[in-house]
Amino acid sequence: MAGKxxxxxxFLVVEDNAFMRKVILQVLQALGAGEVRTASNGAxxxxxxxxxxxxxxxxxxxxxxxNGIEFAKTVRRGDSSPNPFLPIIxxxxxxxxxxxxxxxxxxxxxxxVKPFSAHTLFERIEMVIERPRPFIRLKDYxxxxxxxxxxxxxxxxxxxxxxxxxxGEINVLINPTPEExxxxxxxxKSGGGGDTDAxxxx
Numbered sequence: 015m016a017g018k019x020x021x022x023x024x025f026l027v028v029e030d031n032a033f034m035r036k037v038i039l040q041v042l043q044a045l046g047a048g049e050v051r052t053a054s055n056g057a058x059x060x061x062x063x064x065x066x067x068x069x070x071x072x073x074x075x076x077x078x079x080x081n082g083i084e085f086a087k088t089v090r091r092g093d094s095s096p097n098p099f100l101p102i103i104x105x106x107x108x109x110x111x112x113x114x115x116x117x118x119x120x121x122x123x124x125x126x127v128k129p130f131s132a133h134t135l136f137e138r139i140e141m142v143i144e145r146p147r148p149f150i151r152l153k154d155y156x157x158x159x160x161x162x163x164x165x166x167x168x169x170x171x172x173x174x175x176x177x178x179x180x181x182g183e184i185n186v187l188i189n190p191t192p193e194e195x196x197x198x199x200x201x202x203k204s205g206g207g208g209d210t211d212a213x214x215x216x
Contacts (some may be wrong), residue, residue, distance in 0.1 A: 019046070019113070023048050023139075025051070025070050025152060026048045026068035026071045027052045028077070028085060035054070042135075045136055055077040056077050060089070063095075063100070067096070069098075070103065070139060074106060076108075083138060086117070088186050101123045101142035103139070119155065120157075123142045123157075
């Protein structure tokens with residue numbers, strides 16, 4: 015099923031570790047992905063996007079000279095970005111709360127923690143393709159709707175960065191509920207939008 019589903023999808027893998035880059039490539043190939051191109055850092059990934067209309071980008075966090083957060087911000091808000099709506103999945107070993115919030119606030123769609131299974135990666139790819147969140151434009155943000163309060167699920171945990179999170183908790187934080195997404199969307203790929211003073215959780 016996955017093979018048939020992904021054969022028309024083009025991927026860009028931005029990962030500085032050669033071994034991990036190969037692992038992600040092999041997983042995508044096993045899932046039946048179509049064209050897959052790779053880049054060894056965020057700067058090369060941005061250059062690749064100028065000539066390659068990727069459908070999904072899988073991006074590591076820690077890279078030089080441009081890391082995954084800087085890559086996401088440039089794709090979302092850069093003047094020369096070829097596709098500000100590109101689905102971006104952060105694939106990283108970091109799972110601290112403050113890291114997830116930073117990735118979300120940079121415009122990342124999904125978050126996968128290393129080591130990961132092929133099933134988990136496929137689920138995240140399916141999310142950005144089949145159930146994409148509406149995009150919003152605020153004064154200092156452009157990207158997928160990110161409205162979700164940390165207190166909604168973290169209980170008494172208030173010290174961002176002290177708690178390691180599971181993939182399930184990460185998915186709750188990165189993604190708003192369908193009701194929230196429907197009620198807060200102000201701009202989508204098919205429609206226009208503008209700045210708003212609507213509050214978002216951060």
